[in-house]
Amino acid sequence: MSAPKILIFGPAWVGDMVLAQSLFKVLKAKHPDCIIDVAAPAWTMPLLERMPEVNQGIVLSFKHGELALWQRIQFGRTLKNQGYSQAILLTNSFKSGIIPFAAGIPRRTSFLGEMRYGLINDIRPLDKTRLVRTVDRFVALGLDKGVTIAEIPNPTLIADKTKALQALEKLNAPAQGKILGLCPGAEYGEAKRWPAEYYAEVANEALNKGWQVWLFGSEKDMPVTAQINQLTQNKCLDLGGKTKLGEAIDLMSLCHTVISNDSGLMHIAAALNKPLVAIYGSSDPHHTPPMSAKTTVFYLGLKCSPCFERVCPLGHLNCLREIKPEQLSNVLSRN
Incomplete structure (x- = not known):
């Protein structure tokens, strides 16, 4: 009997894709010889390259929110002869069900989502009281119906130290002594961002103890990383907008400790098994916790929390400002 070949339609968010690795590990434990391909947006490919369970990443180039019905059907047809026995969809939209249906993949597993009767033919019930965490829901789709597992494996990204050192050489910034990584961004919105001046205070404390401080972030995070660096008299290595995701992963592997908002970089730090301080404001650490025993979570759980809003609806941001x-x-002094 040939090894099962599974096509997984992965999430678009970086943090969720990190969590999806737990599913890949469960599938490999169940079928060690299975072949796992993952279809997802281009920006998640560096993550998949660092997951040994994944055979290949397949880029989905459709724009966010775009139905593109005929293009999806055509794309699905290009996958018809790839020998997939099962598709697992980690997304819940109607449009995400079109490609595996058009590809003729015989078993198409997911939660019902947006009324996907027919598109999905292995519909799983979503009991949010039992499957509390995002990772629980992902893993449940890889198990047979009615089956549960006692312990879900943590994501573990494989970083490349050589590439990290090459990136540092390109930036003309050698790594010396203990390194504190700070991740002050959060693409979702400001209600997930601990204040920049607070980050700067922690950075100055670490710098005074002889640590290096590296500021991680995308191009969108450049204003906040620049602000923090300015508040430390430009003593940090500001990586905001200067690295691609793959380089950021490899560089973060050199850090001794990471402090992060609830963001994709937070989940990356956890998957690199770094001592991590995770800060939660408008989101819920019980729903998307970092999957690592080396994590300290700060979450106040105020009456108004979690609100899941992008901007504080009450205007005070106490859920973060009171941390x-x-x-x-x-915590840093203990590391």
């Missing part, structure tokens, strides 16, 4: 820099510095 003080000295609390994080105390």
Whole structure:
């Protein structure tokens, strides 16, 4: 009997794609010889390249929110002769069900999502009280109906130290001593961002102890990384907008400790098994926790939390402002 070949339609968010690796691990434990391909947006490919369970990443080039019905049907037809026995969809949209249906993949597994009767023929019930975490829901789709597992494996990204050192050489920034990585961005919105001045306070504390401080972020995070660096008299290595995702992963593997908002970079740090301080504001650490035993979570759980809003609806952002820099510095001093 040939090894099962599974096509997984992965999430678009970086953090969710990191969590999806737990599913890949469960599938490999169940069928060690299975072949796992993952279809997802281009920006997630560097993550898949660092997951040994994945055979190949397949780029989905459709724009966010775009139905592109005929293009999806055509794309699905190009996959018809690839020998997939099962598709697992980690996305819930109607449009995401078109490609595996058009590809003629015999078993198409997911939650019902947006009324995908027919597009999905292995519909799983979604009990949010039992499957509380995102990772629980992903893994459940890889199990037979009615089956549960006692312990879900943590994501573990494989970083390349050689590439990290090459990136540092390109930036003319050698790595020396202990390195603190700070991830002050959060693409979702400001209600997930711990104040920049608080990050700067922690950065100055670490710098005074002889640590290097690296600021991680995308192009969208450049204003906040620049602000933090300015508040430290430009003593940090500001990587905001200067690295691609793959380079950021490899560079983060050199850090001793990482402090992060609830973001994709937070999940990357956890998957690199770094000592991690994770800060939650409008989101819920019980729903998308970092999957690592080396994590300290700061979450106040106020009456208004979690609101899941992009901007604080009450205008005070107390869920983050009441988490003080000295609390994080105390954790840092123990590392």
